[in-house]
Amino acid sequence: MKRFVAALARGCLPGIVALLASSAMAAIAPQTIRDLAFGESDDKIKAIGALSAGGDPQALPLLQALLDGEVQTVGEEQVLLVQGEKATDLLTGKTVSPLPENRDDVVVNNRIRRGLGTAIAALKLSAPDRSARLAAAKELQNSADEDTLAAITTALAKESDAEIKELLSQTQASIQLASTDRATRIAAIRTLAESSNPSTKTLLLAVLEQKGGSYVEPDAEVRGEAEKSLRAVESKLATGDMIGRIFSGASLGSILLLAALGLAITYGLMGVINLAHGELIMVGAYATYVVQNLFRRYAPGAFDAYLICAVPMAFAAAGLVGMALERCVIRFLYGRPLETLLATWGISLILMQAVRTVFGAQNVQVENPSWMSGGFVAMTGIVLPWSRIVIIAFAALVLLLIWFLLTRT
Structure with missing residues (x-):
């Protein structure tokens, strides 16, 4: 019985998908579907822009099917949505079976493909899933145009997530910079002043650009606002760069600190300069890999x-390994620093070759647990990885424990 139900589901699934898609597309004007299927590139771009500007989620399946190559034509009369071995006529809503032999693919060039990607991203702004909306907002940052402005404005009014709202605001402002209305351009420039995205600086510099001895932006007040916003953005970028440098230095320094602590303690307590110290760290790393x-x-x-x-x-x-090294070699060389250097250097070579023999010469990877993946978004464009944050915290904990051990015991 289970096999029968599974087989029935597999057989019916393409038809169900096609039925749902065709019913969703039924509200789209037939002329729009014809333009997408039979029109020239300009006609297709215009139809895609109209669907995007309308903000109707029902247009999403059609645009996605067109991008995926699932929309085909038969002569000048039929526009088919092909799903497996079945098809649905998008103009009439009727199921077409068997598939006609004289089907032709709808021509989708790079220009149309870019337009489809932008329109799909704009329509996904109304998706219930936050990750889908966030991905769409990020995609639109570099590809949005006037055709998507209406959809972005509508989504911005409904959006409650702060991160997505900020992305949409910046995208909306970048489009409005080309507005013929002076007040709209000034408002857009003031909005961009809140951004810490490096691409915003490029947009503002374009407003202040000169060509042929005259400014691209003729209005002096607009240019003044652009200069203020540019200074604000540059300040944020400088702050973000400083945060990134400090964090990178702290994370790398914490690793070096752990290595230096071992060297310092070994030399301070034993008077031994251990040239195999790095290989002892290597042993710990490979132990982690094995676990x-x-x-x-x-x-x-x-x-x-x-x-x-x-x-x-x-x-x-x-x-x-360190205890074995001390028992077998170091204890016979106390007070003889040159011999200690040579002995530990030789042992380091032995340890390296032993690891190569056991694990191979290629690097191995120690993966982060899921809770150490991703990072903390300090500001736009500045993400502090959780893995490095954990390393800094771990180094601080080890330093605290060593201090306690040396001073309180």
Whole structure:
């Protein structure tokens, strides 16, 4: 019975999809469908723009099908939405079966393809899923035009998410810079002043550009607002750049701090300059890699928690190798710094070759758990990865524990 139901579902699914798509497209004017199927490039672009400006979500299946190559024509009379072995005539809504042999693909050149992508993104702004709306808003940042302005304005009025709303506001303002209305251009420039996106600087510089000895923007007040907004944007970009540099320095410095702590403690307590210290860190890293693979193979459901086991194992593996190094070599060389340098250098070569023999010469990857993926958006264009934030916090914790160990015990 289950097999029968599954087979029935597989057989009916293309028809159901086609039925839903055709019913959604029934509200689209037949002339618009004809323009998309039979018209010249300009006619198609105009029809796509009209559907986008209308903001009707029912146009989305048609535009997506056109982009995916699922819309075909038969002569000058039929426009078919082809789904598998079945088709629906978009002009009449009737099912066409079997498929006609003399079908032709609708011509979709690069210009039309770009227009379709922009229109689809504009229509997706009304999607219930936040991630879909966010992706659409990001796509429109670089491809929006006057045809999508109405859809963007409508979506902006309905949008409640702060991040998406900011993206839409910036996109709307970038389009309105070309408005013939002076007040609209000034309002758009003031909106762009709130942006920290590097592309905004390019838009404002274009307003202040000179060609042939005269400004592109003839209105002095508009240029004055553009200069103010440009200074504000440059200030935000400089702040973002500084935040990024400080964070990158802190994250890299925290890793070097952990390495330097080991060297300092070894030299301070034992008087030994350990040239194999980097290889001991390598041993800990490969121990983490082994634990990761064990979790992936035997406990994939608990993979996000593998660091709880991997971190102690990394410390233990590096510590055991270090203890063996001290017991077998270092203890016989105390007070002889040159011999210690040579011995630890030789041991470092042995450890490197041992790892290459066991794991191969290619680099291996230690993956982040899902909770360490992504990052914190400090400002537009500045994302602080969670993985590096965790590294900084971990280094601070280790530093605190070492301080406590050295001063309180």
